[in-house]
Amino acid sequence: MSKRAIAHMDLDSFFVSCERLIDSRLNNKPILIGGTSDRGVVASCSYEARKFGIHSAMPMKMARQLCPEAIVIKGNSATYTKYSKMVTDLIRESVPAYEKTSIDEFYLDFTGMDRFFGCLKYAGELRQRIMRETGLPLSFGLSENKTVSKVATGEAKPNNQLLIDYGHEKLFLAPLSVKKLPMVGLKTYQTLCNLGVRKIQTIQEIPIEVMENTFGKNGRVLWKKANGIDNSPVEQYNERKSISTERTFDKDTIDVNKLKSILTAMTENLALQLRRGNKLTSCITIKLRYSDFQTETLQRKIHYTSADHDLIPLALELFEKMYTRRVLIRLIGVRFSHLVSGSFQISLFEDSHKMADLYSAMDKIRDRFGDRAVVRASGMTAKTISRFSSFNNGDHSPHSIK
Template sequence: MERHIVHMDLDSFFVSCERLNNSKLEGIPVIIGGGDRGVVASCSYEARYYGVRSAMPVKMALRLCPEAKVIKGDMEMYSKLSHTVTEIIDEKAPVVEKASIDEHYLDISGLDRFFGAYKWTEELGEYITKHTGLPISFALSVNKTVAKIATGEAKPTGKKEVKSEMVRPFLNPLSIKKIPMLGDATFQLLSRIGVRQIYTLADMPVEVLQQMIGKNGVALWKKANGIDTSPVEPYTERKSISTERTFAADTIDILKLKGIINGMVEKLCFQLRSEQWLTSTVVVKIRYANFDTETKQCRVSYTSADHTLSKCVMELFDKLYNRRMRIRLVGIRFTDLVHGNLQINLFEDTQEMVDLYQAMDRIKNRFGYEKVMRAAGFKALERENL
């Protein structure tokens, strides 16, 4: 049985959400981001016409498009609307995978025996727009890779079907930049040897690609040839992530405790960014030597940034630890999670800060988590080893 895989993408999702609340934003350039030193989280198609792009410094975006309206952004509103769309799709589609806050994959294989698969998807898209007011684009094809690329070609508010016999003719003339997960470094490497369109990449010997870029070369070659057997994985929302530390000996060493807590926060934040989560609720727990356990929590703007969450955790710890008694355990939990990533959601942070986090995460992914840490975390490790 031939697979029927749908990729649905809410168009300029953050901007579309803001336009639901303010009709005056319709038809004008809109930038979602934070302050003159912040980065662009999202932008309208009117702003993109002037060269504005996500992750660009807001200051640069305003030089390109001075008349753009800049809005700080409201992740809580975006999360609620995303959840509404997910509920609609879940109710109607047999298998759904939520890929991000504004993207879904659907496996509707077999539905073509009862309905036209394309017609069914078209009606679902219309239903979503009617009940939420949000514009959506979609593509139907034989696998996730081709469906996602086709959605990109269909935007904005477009729809496209790429049948099995049309996969290679559809992919061949496109830029290799269109292939999901092909980063700038790989693009530059391939461009230097003249590989800029998908058909050139697809016709390369797979062994050569493997030698050039390692194990990812085979996966890249398959995508260029329209081959993708990855399943649509049913979506389940993660509620929280947490960590606890029970000490071998109860302690009252505040410097040691705060160093360990900083290290715990840093590790959880790295996990948030790796799994593309943002948190809005921070919970700190301590257990005294007599087993009394106390917790405190606070709300923050959606983030996955160490410096923001560490400050909040430390403030909670200072409020919690009000007895001169040894501590047996400390714990941290981040909850009320939504999908998102550091690059597009640090509304208040500078481009330099975003670049720093991305560089640190690359080092951690390549060489191991403990190869780069904040000084407080290193000091805590040293104190433990004394």
Template structure:
């Protein structure tokens, strides 16, 4: 049976949320982000006309568009609006995957027997717009890759259907940069040998692509030819992630306990970023030698940054460890998670700090999670 896969994307989601609560932001260049040394988290289409892009250093963005209005951002608001949209889709869709805070895949395979899948999708899109006031773009096609590219081509606030017979005519003229797998490095590599459109890419022998870009060459070739068998994974919100350490002998060495907490933060924060989660609550747990157990928690702005989470965790430990008795166990948990793309502290971290985290994550992904870390937490990692 031919599949019917929908990709939905809330247009300039952070910007749209801000405009819902402040109509004075409508129609003007708007940047969501931090201070002078921060980065752009999101920007309006009006700002994009001047060359502003997400993840761009704020100073560069303001040089390109000095008249832009800068808003720090409200992750609580964005999470609430994302949850509202998720509930609307979950109530209607037979299978839904939430791939980020503002992106969704739906599997409507077989629905055409009872109700036109594209008609149904249009009605769902209209319902989302009516009940939330948020603009949304979407596309229906035979797999996740084609529908995602179709959504990108429909923006802003548009939609389209790409039937199987029209997949190649839709994909072939598009630049290779439109493909989800093609980053800057791959784009430059392919462009140097004259591969600039998806159609040209689809005609390159798969063996050649394997030699050029390695094991991803096969997947890239298949997707350029409109082939993608990946499934829509049913959505299930993760509640929390945690770690605990029971000491081999009860301890009062607070300096070592704090090192352990920092090590736990590093491992859990890395896991957050790899699984694309942001946490809003930090919980520290201790157990004394007499087995009395206490916990203390603190709300934070949604983040996956080690340095932010470490400070909160250590502050909580200082507050909770009050008896000066020997400790048997220490634990750490991050809760109130929301799905989102890889991000540090969304609105305050510097471009240099984000680059450092990305470099450290790349090393951990290649050589293992304990390959690099802060010296203060390294005893826990080893």
């Protein structure tokens, strides 16, 4: 049986790189992308800006203070979605299995290909092809598992590649900061620092039982990652992955206000489920079935988002375009498809930090008191909505709405 060969590919400073393709005058200059007002947040920044201590999710006002000469650009999600699709198409043509984990990040499974090609050589050639055909810089790490490859990509950046040989995973990780490990966020990092743990090697030397007592079940996972152990598979990416809901009425209706209210409630709740699953959608579909059983659908490709204020107006706009027969409606539905993993922060280029905080606060209230604890006034006609819990491949599975 062949040893696993997993590559992690990451487009370097993706948003910035896309903007530089459009305007070469931005090359080698400190760039900030995000909300252009002082209340906005940094969605991405160039390596030149990072030298000033700037990072993503930082308030734009603070970033400007750290680097007054930085060029601030309002993001263009449509542009980034287009280039992401170009890279995805090239990867799909070239590898037997891949997993798209965000708009600019991929895992590729080359297991078994070494008997025909050297995996490093093949991955390197694919990287060169992507850069040549898209103009985007790209880094990758290659090892026997996803964790080590992701960390290796970070060490390879910017615009480079790194191979971690079989048996060297633990040695490679040992001298690195614990912050480099996937799943170590700010809170976990602070806890580790309080324990005097700053290097991955220290976690390697701690008994797994101690890690489990300190961090619960996550402690065992963290210990395994620190020791270069990760058996998680590359989950084949499927563009048709979707989440959806629909309602069949007890009595057919022509009440447009009622239909719009229900559609608003469904879209709002589906967007909540996207955020819970750390997903973004790039395609919205509206479905109508008339009393004569004629069924129509209309969809639109959009920039990646999971924000209510992006999705609800689109759903209502599609409904307005579809509902031209003025015949009684027996069913209405909405579906989000072409899902990828990622934070909805990507859609907030022109929104303030307060908007991100508002979504976070509302979602926490819903988690504690129920999905309908906080709803938009325009969607209150749908008095109850079932809890959505799954992301489906192919056709949707209906969820009840009353």
